[in-house]
Amino acid sequence: MPKFEKHIFICTNQRPQENPRGSCNPNGSGELHQLFKSSLAKRGVKATVRANKAGCLDQCEHGPTVVVYPEAVWYGRVSASDVDDIIEQHIIGSQPVERLRIADSCLNSESCPHKPPR
Amino acid sequence: MPKFEKHIFICTNQRPQENPRGSCNPNGSGELHQLFKSSLAKRGVKATVRANKAGCLDQCEHGPTVVVYPEAVWYGRVSASDVDDIIEQHIIGSQPVERLRIADSCLNSESCPHKPPR
Numbered sequence: 746m747p748k749f750e751k752h753i754f755i756c757t758n759q760r761p762q763e764n765p766r767g768s769c770n771p772n773g774s775g776e777l778h779q780l781f782k783s784s785l786a787k788r789g790v791k792a793t794v795r796a797n798k799a800g801c802l803d804q805c806e807h808g809p810t811v812v813v814y815p816e817a818v819w820y821g822r823v824s825a826s827d828v829d830d831i832i833e834q835h836i837i838g839s840q841p842v843e844r845l846r847i848a849d850s851c852l853n854s855e856s857c858p859h860k861p862p863r
Numbered sequence: 864m865p866k867f868e869k870h871i872f873i874c875t876n877q878r879p880q881e882n883p884r885g886s887c888n889p890n891g892s893g894e895l896h897q898l899f900k901s902s903l904a905k906r907g908v909k910a911t912v913r914a915n916k917a918g919c920l921d922q923c924e925h926g927p928t929v930v931v932y933p934e935a936v937w938y939g940r941v942s943a944s945d946v947d948d949i950i951e952q953h954i955i956g957s958q959p960v961e962r963l964r965i966a967d968s969c970l971n972s973e974s975c976p977h978k979p980p981r
Contacts, residue, residue: 748970748971749971754915754917802913814935817932
C-alpha cells in the first residue's frame, strides 16, 4: 500500500468571529478533524485513508470545507452530522455526497455569488 | 478554472526536539510553506496552484514532507533550497523532482527502514 487510497484534508483554520470570510473552525476545537479520524478508525480503514488537518483551503465562503484527493472532490458546509455520510458513501462506497459538494462554478471563482462584496 | 491544477500540502507540524519521529517544522516558523507561497506568487501561478499548510502527513521519518495532488507525488527532506526546483520542474514543468521523492516502499510502510525502532 504505497500511497493513501484517499487523503481527506479538513480545514482547521480559525479566524476571528467578525471576519467576513468566516471560519472553518470557529471555536478552535478541530472537532470535525477528530470526527473524521475516529470515523475512519471505527471502520478499520485508517491505514489506507488519512484524515488530515489543513490550513486555509481558500474556499472560506463555503466553510467548513473539506477536500478529498486524489479525486479532488470538494465539500462545503460540512457539519459533524455529515461525517459518517462522507465516509460511508464516498470513502467506502466511492460515491461522492452530492448534497455537500461545492459547485464547480464557485471553486476558486471571483464571481462566486457566495463571496462577500469587497 | 474550477479546481486547483495542483495543490501542494506542506507539513507544518511541530514536535518537541527529542521526539524520535522528528519534526517537519522544528522551529515553528512555517518557513517552507511561506517559500512555496512566495515562489508561486513570483511566477504568477497563485490562482491555479495552492501551497497549503498541512498537519502531520504521517511520513515523519522523511520530513520535512510535502505532497502534491492530484498526482500524489511525495517529497521528503525538503529544504528551503529545494522549493524553486519543485516549482520549476514539477509544478511548471510537470516533471517530478526525482532526487527528493519518497520511495514508494517507504510510504505508509511499517517496514520502512528509516522508521525508528519501536
